[in-house]
Amino acid sequence: xxxxxxxxxxxxxxxxxxxxxxxxxxxxxxxxxxxxxxxxxxxxxxxxxxxxxxxxxxxxxxxxxxxxxxxxxxxxxxxxxxxxxxxxxxxxxxxxxxxxxxxxxxxxxxxxxxxxxxxxxxxxxxxxxxxxxxxxxxxxxxxxxxxxxxxxxxxxxxxxxxxxxxxxxxxxxxxxxxxxxxxxxxxxxxxxxxxxxxxxxxxxxxxxxxxxxxxxxxxxxxxxxxxxxxxxxxxxxxxxxxxxxxxxxxxxxxxxxxxxxxxxxxxxxxxxxxxx
Ligand code: PXL
Numbered sequence: 346x347x348x349x350x351x352x353x354x355x356x357x358x359x360x361x362x363x364x365x366x367x368x369x370x371x372x373x374x375x376x377x378x379x380x381x382x383x384x385x386x387x388x389x390x391x392x393x394x395x396x397x398x399x400x401x402x403x404x405x406x407x408x409x410x411x412x413x414x415x416x417x418x419x420x421x422x423x424x425x426x427x428x429x430x431x432x433x434x435x436x437x438x439x440x441x442x443x444x445x446x447x448x449x450x451x452x453x454x455x456x457x458x459x460x461x462x463x464x465x466x467x468x469x470x471x472x473x474x475x476x477x478x479x480x481x482x483x484x485x486x487x488x489x490x491x492x493x494x495x496x497x498x499x500x501x502x503x504x505x506x507x508x509x510x511x512x513x514x515x516x517x518x519x520x521x522x523x524x525x526x527x528x529x530x531x532x533x534x535x536x537x538x539x540x541x542x543x544x545x546x547x548x549x550x551x552x553x554x555x556x557x558x559x560x561x562x563x564x565x566x567x568x569x570x571x572x573x574x575x576x577x578x579x580x581x582x583x584x585x586x587x588x589x590x591x592x593x594x595x596x597x598x599x600x601x602x603x604x605x606x607x608x609x610x611x612x613x614x615x616x617x618x619x620x621x
Contacts, residue, residue, distance in 0.1 A: 348376065348378055350378045350417075351420060351423060352421070352439070353380065353381050353425075354423070354439065355424065355426060356384050356387055356425070357387070358387040359389065360388065361393065362608020363390045363561040364390075364564055367561055367565055371611065372571065375576060377420075382405070384426065384427055385426075391463055391464055392606045400428050402429045405435050409435070409439060419444070422439065422443065422451070423450075423567065424436050424451070424477070430467075430470050430473045433474065433476065433477050437476070437480060440480045449571070450483070451481065451483040451571045452477060453485045453486075453567040454486050454490045454494060455490075457489045457490065457493065458487060459489060460492075475494055478519060479519050483523045483580070484516065484521040485566065485570060486516075486526060487527050487563065488504070489502075491512055491513075491526055494516065513526065514541070517543050523543075523574075524542075525539065525541075525580075531551065535553055536553070538550040538552075548581050550585050550588045559606075559609060562591055565590065566584075569586055570584055570587045590611075590614065590617060590618065593617070594613065594614060597613050
């Protein structure tokens with residue numbers, strides 16, 4: 346079987362286990378070739394008190410042009426943290442240029458958490474993100490991101506499954522076929538992942554909450570989903586594997602007292618991903 350290639354349009358962050366530093370090894374473990382397209386270079390992610398941030402926007406067009414000249418095609422394209430609104434236009438152009446009929450486009454709208462947007466996220470960026478989601482086959486928002494994209498007040502962050510269904514339906518009308526709303530707190534002790542696929546009954550993957558929220562969890566989950574789905578698994582099985590894998594990594598971090606902003610120690614369980 347011909348090996349698949351996935352373009353990862355995301356930041357390169359040195360310390361903190363997020364974005365490309367998480368996605369590339371996970372995608373590679375799942376036997377898919379990872380091709381990285383940097384959006385920014387950071388020393389640590391933005392949840393640290395201090396970080397070096399080098400916006401790569403001015404270089405991206407020339408970087409990507411070489412792939413156009415080489416007539417490259419990608420079986421998958423995944424996007425994550427975007428550092429400027431111009432980058433969204435670059436990403437849209439990338440998708441239009443490199444998508445084949447059967448390519449999978451996964452957009453993780455990395456914008457914020459717990460009802461709060463990340464420091465680098467402006468109003469304009471939020472509007473741009475709404476444009477980008479139209480190009481997604483798969484989208485993996487948390488509740489904060491889902492509310493922001495749909496202009497719904499986050500309030501106390503509590504939504505019924507009927508409300509979640511309506512929100513996902515609205516989002517899917519804009520383009521995405523598969524949606525998973527990740528990391529929804531459920532009865533204090535559990536975390537719900539709400540799965541919506543067009544014309545199918547919604548499904549839920551529940552995992553136990555282990556410790557506090559950890560940065561980079563979303564990046565681990567979206568990469569496992571991307572890899573599983575590209576390897577031919579159903580969307581539900583992809584989400585289940587991703588949630589179970591992330592839980593196992595989080596358990597290890599808790600047992601070994603790894604600080605929450607150091608990301609998930611996914612290196613410990615890479616072999617779990619090698620046979621899927
Ligand atoms: O994990 C999401 C993420 C990715 N990239 C950067 C971030 C964050 C979250 O804070 O700061 C640079």
